[in-house]
Amino acid sequence: MLYRTFVLCILVRNTWSSSWKSEVEEGSKVHFPPWFKFGSATASHQIEGAWNASGKTPHIWDVFAHTVPGAISDGSNGDVACDSYRLWREDVKMAADLGLDFYRFSISWPRILPSGFPNHINEEGVRYYRELMDGLLEVGIEPVVTIYHWELPQSLQDLGGWTNPLVVDWYADYARVLFTLYADRVKTWITLNEPMVFCEATYTLGSHAPGILSPGIGNFLCNRHALLAHAKAWRIYDQEFRHKYHGKLALTNNLLWFEPDEGHGDEVAELVRELGAGMYSHPIYSKEGGWPPVIEKIIAERSRRQGYPKSRLPPFTKEEIKFIRGTYDFYGFNYYTARLARWAKPGEVLGKWPHFGTDELNISLVVKPEWKKSPLDWFIIYPEGIRRQMKWLKRKYGNIEIFIMENGLANIDPRLDDTDRVDFYREHLRQVLLSIYEDGVNVTGYTAWSLMDNYEWIDGYHSKFGLYAVDFSDSERRRTPRASAFYYSSVVRTGSLVLPATYTSYTASSSKNALSYITIVINFMLALSLIK
Ligand code: GAL
Numbered sequence: 001m002l003y004r005t006f007v008l009c010i011l012v013r014n015t016w017s018s019s020w021k022s023e024v025e026e027g028s029k030v031h032f033p034p035w036f037k038f039g040s041a042t043a044s045h046q047i048e049g050a051w052n053a054s055g056k057t058p059h060i061w062d063v064f065a066h067t068v069p070g071a072i073s074d075g076s077n078g079d080v081a082c083d084s085y086r087l088w089r090e091d092v093k094m095a096a097d098l099g100l101d102f103y104r105f106s107i108s109w110p111r112i113l114p115s116g117f118p119n120h121i122n123e124e125g126v127r128y129y130r131e132l133m134d135g136l137l138e139v140g141i142e143p144v145v146t147i148y149h150w151e152l153p154q155s156l157q158d159l160g161g162w163t164n165p166l167v168v169d170w171y172a173d174y175a176r177v178l179f180t181l182y183a184d185r186v187k188t189w190i191t192l193n194e195p196m197v198f199c200e201a202t203y204t205l206g207s208h209a210p211g212i213l214s215p216g217i218g219n220f221l222c223n224r225h226a227l228l229a230h231a232k233a234w235r236i237y238d239q240e241f242r243h244k245y246h247g248k249l250a251l252t253n254n255l256l257w258f259e260p261d262e263g264h265g266d267e268v269a270e271l272v273r274e275l276g277a278g279m280y281s282h283p284i285y286s287k288e289g290g291w292p293p294v295i296e297k298i299i300a301e302r303s304r305r306q307g308y309p310k311s312r313l314p315p316f317t318k319e320e321i322k323f324i325r326g327t328y329d330f331y332g333f334n335y336y337t338a339r340l341a342r343w344a345k346p347g348e349v350l351g352k353w354p355h356f357g358t359d360e361l362n363i364s365l366v367v368k369p370e371w372k373k374s375p376l377d378w379f380i381i382y383p384e385g386i387r388r389q390m391k392w393l394k395r396k397y398g399n400i401e402i403f404i405m406e407n408g409l410a411n412i413d414p415r416l417d418d419t420d421r422v423d424f425y426r427e428h429l430r431q432v433l434l435s436i437y438e439d440g441v442n443v444t445g446y447t448a449w450s451l452m453d454n455y456e457w458i459d460g461y462h463s464k465f466g467l468y469a470v471d472f473s474d475s476e477r478r479r480t481p482r483a484s485a486f487y488y489s490s491v492v493r494t495g496s497l498v499l500p501a502t503y504t505s506y507t508a509s510s511s512k513n514a515l516s517y518i519t520i521v522i523n524f525m526l527a528l529s530l531i532k
Contacts, residue, residue, distance in 0.1 A: 098467065
């Protein structure tokens, strides 16, 4: 009966809306090209647990959560998280049930190298990831591996972490170990996840592990070393592994999309784009390499005025510029939210994330009142931003391949009928389609963050991003598909944003009741959303 309502509603909606009708008839705007890949993602610390098991040593997030009072909003830690170190077969099963082309996960540095260095390779850790990769490959899912998703071994943090220039070699040695172990299985590598976040949230805001407040100094050192480390790993792969394994590597950047506030020109937005995106992209993707010139100049002048003998943003040498430039095979892009940029008022306090050192530019970030809000104050929903950001990347760096490595919505309640998340995915994917068909952007893949609810860094278990809900009070960490899992699975399997009326093929292993409930909810919800 509900199915019939749903089909009827689609028909009514198609007749009523000429634009929708023509989109459907053209068959282009709701269908992804056949080569487009869909996946979902997690990160080791957010799901694995087993924080001190099987030879793993502590990393900066273990220590941060265990020792810094108030560091994590709900006082929790990632000691058990989704228990995926034990339950990884369930994760593979979920990825298979969704029909994913690939599953993006990360490797925990201290699980492979307990001392931080390759003097000892932890066989149990090596086996864990090998089994996970093989489990995925057996069901036809490509493993996409993040080498560094924020888990610096504490032993290396004690030596200065990302502010110590030697981190470039420490990281490159670790990356070489992973290439040696897994390059036969892994063809897509992410060198670093969101250096902008791990440098700025750590050093500019002091809010991420290891929580060292050093604005204007630590963040620039970290930025510099992260780019050199990435480049070194890329070059190692390029020289030693590519000819045999033919893989692809890039870092992935979390780009907030910026538009000018009313009454302000695009200049202000462009400047903050150069600070957010440019500082982590220009050295790699631009023709000339090096820091974005406009930012380099501003920081040098400010440093001089502040009495520093040199710029706080350490310049790259000519050799370093050359070394970093061109070290990519695609552009990894994570997208969540957007802001308006305007010149700050005198004495204005700029506040916390997503402000990230914009005081260097005297720029304040605000929210457009019409933009949709999520239950989390930082998370404003602006689907057009994903398209506009990709258009910007194309304009700045040419028509490089872009791979969306994260996009998803946080909620705070665990409900299964997550209609807001279904809307979020559909609206963002529609913008991706427009990027492909209208803007000619070379975007080839999309990754839903996240496969399941997990440990959301400083927000603990409060924020829920999962296609699957996880019951953290259950010792078996029961995973249950949400309506969004059902919807995303349909998109993945059909390559279309329209849920087929006959779509019943999704079979999750979890609760049958939950599934039929979700089926009803999603059909009803889609019917409603299609006629609105
Ligand atoms: C990204 C991060 C992910 C996840 C996501 C949701 O910045 O890479 O690990 O936490 O945000 O907030």
